[in-house]
Amino acid sequence: MKFLVPFFLFCSLFTSSLFAVEKHALIIGIDSYMDSNKARFAEWQNLDGAVNDATSIYNILKAKYGFSSKNMKLLTSEKSTTKKSIQKNFDALIKKVAKGDQVFVYYAGHGAQISNSKFYEADKKHEAIVPSDVLRTGEYLLDVEINNYLYQVTQKGGELVVVFDNCFSGSGTRGKIDIEELKSRYVPVDDIDVNQEFPLSKSIVDEGALVVSAAQDYQLAKEYKDSRGQSHGVFTYSLMKALQMSSVHESADDIFKRVNSIILYNSVPRQDPVVEATEERLSRPLFGKVADAKQGVHVAVIDAEAKFKITLDGGAAIGLVPGAELTYGEDEIVVKVTRLFGVNGCYGEIIKGENKLEEGYLLKVTKWAPFSPNRLKVTMTDIGITTIEEQGLKELAVYLNDEGIMAYSPLDAKVGMIIHKNGKNYEAIFNGRNPVSLGSKVPSISKIESLKKKDLEAGELIYLEIPPTTKVFQSIQGDLSAQPKVELVKESDVYDYRLIGRYNENNQLEYAWLRAHAHNNTNHNPFPDETMWKSEDKVYVISDFAKRLGNMKGWLVTNVPANEANFPYKFGLQKESDQILVKEGALIEGEKYGMVIYKDPNLFEKWNGNDRYLYIFLLESNGEMTLLFPANGVAVENFTEQICQDKKGNYKDKIALSDSDLISIEPPFTTDNILMLSSKAIITDTSIFEQKGVSERGEQAALDDILNETGRGKKKDAANWYLERHTYFGEGIK
Numbered sequence: 001m002k003f004l005v006p007f008f009l010f011c012s013l014f015t016s017s018l019f020a021v022e023k024h025a026l027i028i029g030i031d032s033y034m035d036s037n038k039a040r041f042a043e044w045q046n047l048d049g050a051v052n053d054a055t056s057i058y059n060i061l062k063a064k065y066g067f068s069s070k071n072m073k074l075l076t077s078e079k080s081t082t083k084k085s086i087q088k089n090f091d092a093l094i095k096k097v098a099k100g101d102q103v104f105v106y107y108a109g110h111g112a113q114i115s116n117s118k119f120y121e122a123d124k125k126h127e128a129i130v131p132s133d134v135l136r137t138g139e140y141l142l143d144v145e146i147n148n149y150l151y152q153v154t155q156k157g158g159e160l161v162v163v164f165d166n167c168f169s170g171s172g173t174r175g176k177i178d179i180e181e182l183k184s185r186y187v188p189v190d191d192i193d194v195n196q197e198f199p200l201s202k203s204i205v206d207e208g209a210l211v212v213s214a215a216q217d218y219q220l221a222k223e224y225k226d227s228r229g230q231s232h233g234v235f236t237y238s239l240m241k242a243l244q245m246s247s248v249h250e251s252a253d254d255i256f257k258r259v260n261s262i263i264l265y266n267s268v269p270r271q272d273p274v275v276e277a278t279e280e281r282l283s284r285p286l287f288g289k290v291a292d293a294k295q296g297v298h299v300a301v302i303d304a305e306a307k308f309k310i311t312l313d314g315g316a317a318i319g320l321v322p323g324a325e326l327t328y329g330e331d332e333i334v335v336k337v338t339r340l341f342g343v344n345g346c347y348g349e350i351i352k353g354e355n356k357l358e359e360g361y362l363l364k365v366t367k368w369a370p371f372s373p374n375r376l377k378v379t380m381t382d383i384g385i386t387t388i389e390e391q392g393l394k395e396l397a398v399y400l401n402d403e404g405i406m407a408y409s410p411l412d413a414k415v416g417m418i419i420h421k422n423g424k425n426y427e428a429i430f431n432g433r434n435p436v437s438l439g440s441k442v443p444s445i446s447k448i449e450s451l452k453k454k455d456l457e458a459g460e461l462i463y464l465e466i467p468p469t470t471k472v473f474q475s476i477q478g479d480l481s482a483q484p485k486v487e488l489v490k491e492s493d494v495y496d497y498r499l500i501g502r503y504n505e506n507n508q509l510e511y512a513w514l515r516a517h518a519h520n521n522t523n524h525n526p527f528p529d530e531t532m533w534k535s536e537d538k539v540y541v542i543s544d545f546a547k548r549l550g551n552m553k554g555w556l557v558t559n560v561p562a563n564e565a566n567f568p569y570k571f572g573l574q575k576e577s578d579q580i581l582v583k584e585g586a587l588i589e590g591e592k593y594g595m596v597i598y599k600d601p602n603l604f605e606k607w608n609g610n611d612r613y614l615y616i617f618l619l620e621s622n623g624e625m626t627l628l629f630p631a632n633g634v635a636v637e638n639f640t641e642q643i644c645q646d647k648k649g650n651y652k653d654k655i656a657l658s659d660s661d662l663i664s665i666e667p668p669f670t671t672d673n674i675l676m677l678s679s680k681a682i683i684t685d686t687s688i689f690e691q692k693g694v695s696e697r698g699e700q701a702a703l704d705d706i707l708n709e710t711g712r713g714k715k716k717d718a719a720n721w722y723l724e725r726h727t728y729f730g731e732g733i734k
Helices: 050-065 083-096 143-155 234-245 252-265 387-403 445-455 470-480 536-557 601-606 700-708
Strands: 023-029 072-075 102-108 111-115 125-129 159-165 211-213 222-225 231-233 274-276 298-306 309-312 325-328 333-341 345-352 362-367 376-379 415-422 425-430 436-439 461-464 486-488 497-503 509-515 569-575 585-588 592-599 613-619 625-629 654-656 671-679 721-731
Touching: 023 050, 023 083, 050 072, 050 102, 050 159, 050 231, 050 234, 072 083, 083 143, 102 143, 125 143, 143 159, 159 211, 159 234, 231 234, 234 252, 309 333, 376 536, 387 445, 387 461, 387 497, 415 445, 425 445, 461 497, 470 486, 470 536, 486 536, 497 536, 509 536, 536 613, 536 625, 536 671, 536 721, 569 671, 569 721
Parallel strands: 023 072, 023 102, 102 159, 376 486, 376 497, 415 461, 585 721
Antiparallel strands: 111 125, 211 274, 222 231, 298 309, 298 362, 309 345, 325 333, 325 362, 333 345, 415 425, 425 436, 497 509, 569 592, 592 654, 613 625, 613 671, 671 721
């Protein structure tokens, strides 16, 4: 369905204006709906995270983007989120907006699709937000109504950002990211026909706005609990993480690349944000030209009576975690965060200077601590199987092999049954059916024959999953304990990979790691679905695979510092045939591509002028890592002063870093990442960009020193490194 202005997730980014004197925000979050506790509405589902989302967005706008509470409306109660109240607040907002003002509108809550037999769109449906009094009034706020309010803002010269995180936001269901427990922000409406004509809506995108939807118009927007037990919408969670990481000067395009990568890493099924804007608008920052001194992250002091317990009005919502540091004024009083509380609060202690802080003082964040454990989480059956169980499973495997019905991977498309040990009991798992318990002992051949005749279709196979033996369990447990990039967790916990076993064609026992929610990379996940299989006597290789995957995850999810230095060069692949620059996404079969870097004019204007060393490396979906630039593997001829300047000393707009046919696209297609690290410090040991042996070398500390460097002088305004991640996948010719 083509929808000019997706009402449920507008993320229209402000155009910059030198004369913008006010910033306005209307932020709406609805968890609870009137009368939802009454018997006749027993099937109604209130939400858990919409108010958290709205509050988090409110806090980060104040802390990082210079919004003042006097010009911000936060609507979260049942009374303040009725249809009339929302309309009243839209009217008040429009009345206050003047030319050049920056305007932010946000909605989190239920969404619905409403039929209208007279509507001009092909599917005859409105997208609508669901006010808190809908169960009493039956009235929704339709997309055409919302579009009218937003269009009025643009006509008054307002520079508009709108974010709607609810279902059907691209034209859907919101809730840790445990795929099995995602909660819906969608309200089904089957018996309503508006039966009313509306004039064609005018596109706010044509008026210079940027529109971002939480999901496609046929998808649902999900809700989940984060590591602290706080519920959030998946999209808003990803947006918050991206805003926390990014510079206030970062382009809208780059911010939403961050958002997409976070959603992709978590493998959220069928939720793909949609961005609509002109290329020129995407190249500019989220909120205009934010070069004034007020920008950056500032946090207010709530209470400073004790040196070792400073209470601050900022926390998880703006990206603070224990270990982060904040500085006050010329005296350089430094406060270190010790503990978080609530959605957006923290405690800290003074680690430098005297306690001269008072309520209301503003502290600037000068050191961002990494979010705790981005380590790869792996799991395996709690206790290894006995020798007797192992013998019984081998006999069953011999039978399946002899019958020609053994599958050697759970991802085989022909698998119709999986025999799996769940806790103390074995069970048979079928597609679309509840598991069948097989008891605590290894199932007999006669039992499997009976299930095969009853439940398997012709040609379907059986995958027999072998738990680790006691020897394998103890070996991996010892190898992975206290690893900096891998964490062994319980089967009941959220994990990235699970250890699985099989008997191969020769009835030899082998093991591999299987990615959680693996589906043969149909969703372009950058991580391999399944590692190579290794025999029991090479279990040390299985442990090494986990360490390599942990290293891979580290590169893909490391919290990159904001590009405060405004380093201006970005990476792309240039198609040889027509010179089109591909920054992300599909690479076409039969085409050839070369590596280039190109200058971002917006960043170049604000660049601090410090040249950097560039390192570009390929991280393949099978876990291999290869340095692409500098091509000779030696850290020379990769300094921007050398490669980016022309003979007159001017910085060029685009620089080729390889032959134009470096990469050829041929089947089989995979999803791979190319990363560009820019560093003020030279990295002489470029083997750190090669995957093999990385977990066994001690030299990694040299790189960690660079990535963890935050400046040891008196003042530090910008990190000295930056990491770009670009995800590409092969695409066949249709």
